[in-house]
Amino acid sequence: MNINKDAFLIEDLSKAEKAPTRDGYGKGLVDLGEKDERVVVLCADLAESTRSHWFKEKFPDRYIEIGVAEQNLAAIASGLANYGKIPFISSYAVFSPGRNNEQIRTTISLSILPVKIAGAHAGVSVGPDGATHQALEDIALMRVQPNMTVVVPCDAIETRKATIAISDCCAGPAYLRFGREKSPIFTTEKTPFQIGKAIVLREGNDATIVGCGMLLYNALVAAEELSKEGIEVAVINSHTVKPLDVETILNSVKKTKAVVSVEEHQIAGGLGSAVAEALSQNFPAPQEFIGIRDRFGKSGETDELIEAFGMGSKSIKEAVKKVIKRKSK
Amino acid sequence: MSEYIHDKKVKELEVMANKIRQSVIEMLVEAGSGHTAGSLGMADIFTAFYFHILNHDPKNPDWPDRDRLILSNGHICPVRYAAMAHAGYFPVEELKTLRKFGSRLQGHPERSALPGVETTSGPLGSGLGQAAGIAYGARMDGKKFRVYCAMSDGEHETGNLWESAMFAGKNKLHNLTGIIDRNNIQINGFTEDVMPLEPLRAKYEAFNWHVIDVDGHNIEEFVDAIEETKAIFEKPTVIIAHTIPGKGIPEIEFDYDWHGKPPKPEEGEKFLRELRTLGGKIKSEHE
Ligand SMILES: Cc1ncc(C[n+]2csc(CCOP(=O)(O)OP(=O)(O)O)c2C)c(N)n1
Ligand SMILES: [Mg+2]
Numbered sequence: 260m261n262i263n264k265d266a267f268l269i270e271d272l273s274k275a276e277k278a279p280t281r282d283g284y285g286k287g288l289v290d291l292g293e294k295d296e297r298v299v300v301l302c303a304d305l306a307e308s309t310r311s312h313w314f315k316e317k318f319p320d321r322y323i324e325i326g327v328a329e330q331n332l333a334a335i336a337s338g339l340a341n342y343g344k345i346p347f348i349s350s351y352a353v354f355s356p357g358r359n360n361e362q363i364r365t366t367i368s369l370s371i372l373p374v375k376i377a378g379a380h381a382g383v384s385v386g387p388d389g390a391t392h393q394a395l396e397d398i399a400l401m402r403v404q405p406n407m408t409v410v411v412p413c414d415a416i417e418t419r420k421a422t423i424a425i426s427d428c429c430a431g432p433a434y435l436r437f438g439r440e441k442s443p444i445f446t447t448e449k450t451p452f453q454i455g456k457a458i459v460l461r462e463g464n465d466a467t468i469v470g471c472g473m474l475l476y477n478a479l480v481a482a483e484e485l486s487k488e489g490i491e492v493a494v495i496n497s498h499t500v501k502p503l504d505v506e507t508i509l510n511s512v513k514k515t516k517a518v519v520s521v522e523e524h525q526i527a528g529g530l531g532s533a534v535a536e537a538l539s540q541n542f543p544a545p546q547e548f549i550g551i552r553d554r555f556g557k558s559g560e561t562d563e564l565i566e567a568f569g570m571g572s573k574s575i576k577e578a579v580k581k582v583i584k585r586k587s588k
Numbered sequence: 589m590s591e592y593i594h595d596k597k598v599k600e601l602e603v604m605a606n607k608i609r610q611s612v613i614e615m616l617v618e619a620g621s622g623h624t625a626g627s628l629g630m631a632d633i634f635t636a637f638y639f640h641i642l643n644h645d646p647k648n649p650d651w652p653d654r655d656r657l658i659l660s661n662g663h664i665c666p667v668r669y670a671a672m673a674h675a676g677y678f679p680v681e682e683l684k685t686l687r688k689f690g691s692r693l694q695g696h697p698e699r700s701a702l703p704g705v706e707t708t709s710g711p712l713g714s715g716l717g718q719a720a721g722i723a724y725g726a727r728m729d730g731k732k733f734r735v736y737c738a739m740s741d742g743e744h745e746t747g748n749l750w751e752s753a754m755f756a757g758k759n760k761l762h763n764l765t766g767i768i769d770r771n772n773i774q775i776n777g778f779t780e781d782v783m784p785l786e787p788l789r790a791k792y793e794a795f796n797w798h799v800i801d802v803d804g805h806n807i808e809e810f811v812d813a814i815e816e817t818k819a820i821f822e823k824p825t826v827i828i829a830h831t832i833p834g835k836g837i838p839e840i841e842f843d844y845d846w847h848g849k850p851p852k853p854e855e856g857e858k859f860l861r862e863l864r865t866l867g868g869k870i871k872s873e874h875e
Contacts, residue, residue, distance in 0.1 A: 304774055304775045304776050306775075326782050326783030327746050327783075328747060387622070387695045558689065
């Protein structure tokens with residue numbers, strides 16, 4: 260077993276309980292409401308499915324309903340932050356930061372205001388709603404805006420920590436991404452979390468997996484199975500896509516000399532791109548990409564779609580084997 | 589090809605609307621997710637369109653001179669799919685594939701997936717602009733077909749819908765007709781609590797539209813309103829169709845909790861029985 264003890268993961272992956280990451284957001288908001296008067300939550304007619312209604316029930320005076328108007332959601336939040344509040348804006352990622360991208364760019368990022376953007380229902384794992392509702396480009400949209408912090412937590416516990424951390428840590432804007440479906444909870448309360456600090460979940464010398472979001476579970480399963488075949492893979496939880504923890508990634512890749520990036524997002528512009536940008540400048544190494552290959556999503560069940568788009572543990576194992584073959588002798 | 593309507597035809601359409609509601613329930617139960625309230629509420633209007641108003645050819649969905657029916661609030665696509673299937677666009681059996689992997693009936697409609705759906709929608713507020721673009725282009729080329737855009741009330745909270753309304757008003761797009769499903773609900777509650785829309789009529793009038801209010805469950809009144817739009821040459825028209833969300837199933841009518849959930853299988857059985865017996869008024873042929 261190469262599990263990093265300092266990551267305090269659950270003992271047995273196959274026994275992981277499940278909860279949607281958005282539940283962690285809802286709980287984190289309530290925690291924040293209690294400890295910081297300045298925190299306000301804005302929502303665009305999606306209170307229940309973004310779990311903002313948990314905050315609304317506890318702090319009705321600090322919940323602001325915007326209606327179906329995501330551009331206005333961003334602009335009003337900018338105004339509130341300009342005045343001195345810490346606004347969290349909740350919607351689906353396709354609408355925020357999708358539809359309101361320019362409002363975020365000008366009134367939030369360029370203005371360096373502490374608006375926290377929560378994009379729910381990201382990825383094909385949204386399921387039956389189909390392509391229109393499955394955000395696959397939101398990491399890219401947010402990553403290219405200066406001043407923006409981008410965080411993609413891997414399970415409900417980490418989402419709760421991330422929600423609190425992005426309120427505390429950054430004076431500027433931040434984007435927090437999460438999913439719709441229940442996904443395995445494999446971190447624990449003890450697992451460390453700090454914005455900008457990647458977590459080595461597992462050590463290994465043959466290849467490095469750098470991932471974010473719920474697919475990290477599949478990555479850990481893949482690593483466990485590969486270990487039985489004698490292949491030892493490091494797994495890094497790069498929950499903060501921006502600023503990327505280049506140091507932690509480099510430390511591992513200098514040993515393994517091969518990388519597989521794993522994310523539920525277009526390959527173009529996401530975490531994998533960020534990793535490739537960092538490696539090509541510091542320590543070029545062969546890389547394989549697990550993610551969406553320039554396609555839109557579609558209707559289906561979550562597991563079915565994760566498989567169909569090549570993001571299951573089997574695909575991750577294949578990518579690891581492929582990248583190992585590509586290492587220069 | 590639309591015309592003023594006779595009592596006998598109205599009765600036929602009412603029977604068809606009931607069939608379409610049954611299909612909607614069956615589809616949503618089978619899918620296990622989807623939007624019930626709006627789909628049931630718009631069944632009468634979609635029936636009127638596909639079985640009386642539209643100049644269309646189900647066997648030739650890309651016929652260039654067809655009337656266009658744009659669905660802006662894509663989440664109520666079950667009612668559109670059901671009406672299309674019953675009108676002969678595709679086999680009624682295919683309705684059971686709604687929201688499933690590999691289906692042409694995507695959870696929100698996609699132009700490239702199924703011929704006849706005209707546009708991709710789901711994200712709210714973008715249908716009217718696309719409809720206005722089609723209407724504008726058609727008028728440039730002297731085309732005579734009409735463009736209809738079905739919208740929800742909730743999506744009138746989006747800014748871009750009003751940008752489109754301003755464009756259509758400025759350009760006097762008399763070949764464009766908007767239809768609003770004025771059911772007073774959205775996800776977080778009643779529209780007037782979440783973000784008041786009234787006075788909706790006055791807003792459209794201020795944007796230089798002709799406005800007609802109708803009972804969205806009175807097919808005759810709706811068809812008459814559509815006829816009226818054809819006589820308005822200097823403005824686009826919007827028909828504010830006052831509807832009951834969940835219409836046809838008394839226990840879910842007016843309840844915004846039914847915006848985005850499907851009936852469970854047992855509920856579905858019960859709802860289908862209610863529809864087949866018109867709420868116990870007649871005997872069902874299935875019993
Ligand atoms: C731009 C955008 N924002 C948010 C949503 C999520 N959403 C889907 S339906 C809906 C409610 C809108 O109210 P309405 O269309 O009147 O609902 P209905 O009457 O059918 O229940 C919302 C907010 C969306 N589809 N598009
Ligand atoms: Mg409505």
